[in-house]
Amino acid sequence: MQTTANTFPRLLQGHAQRQSDAPAIREKDLGIWQTWTWSQVARDVREIACGLASLGFQAGDNLAIVGANRPHLYMAMVAAQSLRGVPVPLYQDAVAGEMVFMLDDASVEFVIAEDQEQVDKLLECRDLQKDRGHAIRHIVYDDPRGLRNYDQPGLLSYEKLCELGRAWDAANPGAFDAAAASGEPSDVAVILYTSGTTGRPKGVCQTHASFIAAGRGGVETDRLGPGDNIMSYLPMAWVGDHLFSVAQWLVGGFTLNCPESAETVMNDMREIGPSYYFGPPRTFEGLLTAVSIRMEDAAAPKRWLYAKFMALARRVGADILNGAPVSLGDRLLYKLGDLAVYGPLRNVLGMSRIRVAYTAGAAIGPDLFRFYRSIGVNLKQFYGQTETCAYVCLQQDGKVKLQTVGSAAPGIELKIAPDGEVLVRGVSVLKEYYKRPDATAEVLDADGYFHTGDAGVLDAEGHLRIIDRAKDVGRMAAPQGATAGAMFAPNYIENKLKFFPQIKEAVCFGHERDEVCAFINIDYEAVGNWAERRGLPYGGYVDLAGKPEVLALVADCIAQVNADLAAEEGMADTQIARFLVLHKELDPDDDELTRTRKVRRGFIAGKYAVLVDALYGGKKEQFVETQVKFEDGRTGVVSATLKVVEAKRFAPMKAAA
Secondary structure, eight states: OOOSOOSHHHHHHHHHHHSTTSEEEEEEETTEEEEEEHHHHHHHHHHHHHHHHHTTOOTTOEEEEESSSOHHHHHHHHHHHHTTOEEEEEOTTOOHHHHHHHHHHTTOOEEEEOSHHHHHHHHHHHHHTTTSSOOOOEEEESOOTTOTTOOOTTEEEHHHHHHHHHHHHHHSTTHHHHHHHHOOTTSEEEEEEOOOSSSSOOEEEEEHHHHHHHHHHHHHHTTOOTTOEEEOOSOTTSHHHHIIIIIHHHHHOOEEEEOSOGGGHHHHHHHHOOSEEEEOHHHHHHHHHHHHHHHHTSOHHHHHHHHHHHHHIIIIIHHHHHTOOOOHHHHHHHHHHIIIIIHHHHHHTTOTTOSEEEEOSSOOOHHHHHHHHHTTOOEEEEEOOGGGTTOSEEOOTTOOOTTOOOEEOTTEEEEEOTTSEEEEEETTOOSEETTOHHHHHHHBOTTSOEEEEEEEEEOTTSOEEEEEETTTOEEOOOOTTOSSOOEEOHHHHHHHHHTSTTEEEEEEEOTTSSSEEEEEEEOHHHHHHHHHHTTOOOOSHHHHHTOHHHHHHHHHHHHHHHHHHHHSTTTGGGOEEEEEEOSSOOOGGGTSBOTTOOBOHHHHHHHTHHHHHHHHTTOSEEEEEEEEEOTTSOEEEEEEEEEOEEOOOOOOOOOOO
16 A cells, blocks of 8 residues: 555545544534544545445546535545545536536536435426437435425435445455555646636646645745644635645645635635735725725724824735834834734734735736735735646745745746746646646647746846736837837736726726726725715616716726836826726626626627727717626616717826836
């Protein structure tokens, strides 16, 4: 039997032996935190795996896992790997039509689902598969509520699965241990589907060796271990969650904490006080919006105190966190601010005990990044893709630069192609796309470099700065007499806009155009709160988004962004000339965003071509009618006449030294 901990099942067994009674996973259920020790997790994984084996699951089979962050779903991943099968986590908010594509693509016959909502979708998927060569045969559900009277074939509860597992284990002594011991580091450990910004999602095959190396690099860099706690609340199908909540968890041996629901994450975080935290920029944007709303509702003395100390934090907070020289007077004032403002603020955010926090999944605006570091949250950036285990660059303590994503992570080589594309080679690069050798050949070159599709530059210290997606970086139309226009990086501008709590989403246009124009989504909660405090009545999102006062509010935000762009070298020509506030929120269900909430820019430009034409055609307003999908599967139509608003622009200014 192999003893080297080079697969996830063997890592689990190691923790079960070394720290058997230490907490491995917690889950809040009905207001009470339930805890599994490492030995209990190993026991449950064994029962799940043996239960799957009793149903016919074997080496090479794929197990779909769909639901929110639940302990049994994480255990099911290791259970499948213990039989040399492959877990395939799916996004829990995907509709049946999206889900069935991945179930078909991965030839899935076994699924472990969270609850009735997911079971209903999976049964719908199975109906859609009737005329195909294969279909789901077995669906195991974790939460039995609402499923008592379901009698569809192949449907069974988690408890029944474990019962079958115990019986199978007794009848086949040694079979589970032999299967778990036979696993190889080169085996595919998981199939994660890409977000599909430009087409159908692709299944990314990552090995045990790749994810373990990626997990170990992060654990060693940030000195993570059994004393640390992490809140697992992001989609299990997202590569970032798999890196932090599976790979780093099993490498580092810390404790996962699963919230009661998506709505209780903030309260649950305050109770647990995680030492390690991660989230995409939209999560940090949402937290900042919530803080901004609270401060707007605060009494005048509190608002004054907040403004004064936040000005100090912006000036010296990040330097103090980085260990840079700061005057004694400013240090003393900052300590006072920590008692009065920053400490209570971190507590509200659930970050009182945070030792290290990461953001990944998309570029984060430097203003947002600076805010968190200025109040003492050690926020750093990860950079990577699904194809690289989300592990290409990371920022080391004391070497954090606001404009970069850090230097190459341990085991990774970086190279910038002649056209500016970032190329990656090393321990975390994918094995292949599932059943897509053509797509694999497109992204892996003869030298083993993965072509990320991102445009970037390396500075003198080897820190990588991501400019934008290579396909999104363009050029403005060349002014008369010039050979080329200014570089246009829409994501860079959009991130600046989304720093404002009133703006939830933005989509900028400008490639081969004379001017930049933008679609804006307001943040309904933040702007609604702003309107209520001013006695401004409104009747829903469409009405609020079209209010003249709201348009003026957004115009002020855009003017501030334009002022920043005017002061940045090479960016003055990309100031926003005109904008409109969309009549609906961009939504993954309407195909406007991916499930990881990345903008599908080309799709939006086509869907709302009439609005793009209005922005560039000199119109003052434009009527639009849009079909939308509701959560219950029904469709409807939202219509409005949108105002085209001219934005304030500034003459180019010399950037501050």
